[in-house]
Amino acid sequence: MKLSLIIPIYNERSTIDACLDNLDRLEGEVEVLFADGGSTDGTRERIGDRYPVLSCPKGRADQMNAAARAAGGEVLWFAHCDCLLPPDGPAQIGRAVAGGARFGCFHIAFDYRGPFMGCNTYFSNRRARRGRIAFGDQGIFVERALFWEVGGFPPLPIMEDYELSRRMKRRGEPLAVLPGTILTSGRRYRGEFPLWTMARMFYLRCLYRAGVDIDTIARKYRDIR
Secondary structure, three states: OOEEEEEEEOOOOOOHHHHHHHHHOOOOOOEEEEEEOOOOOOHHHHHOOOOOEEEOOOOHHHHHHHHHHHOOOOEEEEOOOOEEOOOOHHHHHHHHHHOOOOEEEEEEEEOOOOOOHHHHHHHHHHHHHHHOOOOHHHOOEEEHHHHHHOOOOOOOOOOHHHHHHHHHHHOOOOOEEEEEEEEEOOHHHOOOOHHHHHHHHHHHHHHHHOOOOHHHHHHHOOOOO
16 A cells, blocks of 8 residues: 655744654655645745655645645545654554555644643544544545545635545545544644634534535634744
8 A cells, every 4th residue: 555645834834844853753655745835934945855845726625635636645644734643653544444444534632731622632532533524633544536536625715624524424434533643733722712712613613514605714714823
């Protein structure tokens, strides 16, 4: 099994060094592709020639789809730049795929220990295990053929990972939640009471399910770069 790891980036100078160090610790052979949406802060320069960097239209869904088309892997693994992947993640994916998994993710933990973050971690992992909904910071992996069968990531300004999971769920595709844990940045929860951030994110998903215009929802989403 050939595995392609796709990481969308846009002005990630504050996180790219930790990301690169983490990639150096991955075990096994993995094709790594960065999908850049037009960074101007030196992110691309920090990557240099260590990994291929694709120039893409800005927008995480479009960036990941463009890299997926360029990738050579039979299985696509999507990760955020501010997430630290388990070193044996490729092996865990390989075992899951060998066991029949076509779509899955990892458990999640946050690097921020603010109030209610333990609850956030618990419910994020519970949502994946019981609700079969995976978000991008959980390291979604998907068989390449299946990914394109459902149309890839929908071209949305946000919620592209949520909608991908909903499409998989509607067609009855199981979500394999692997035992490994991805440590993701809690930067979105700093600067305000974390419970308010959690409530806002839940509210935005409710708006999306209710059919509210996605651009209206996107304007309510806080960019924290």
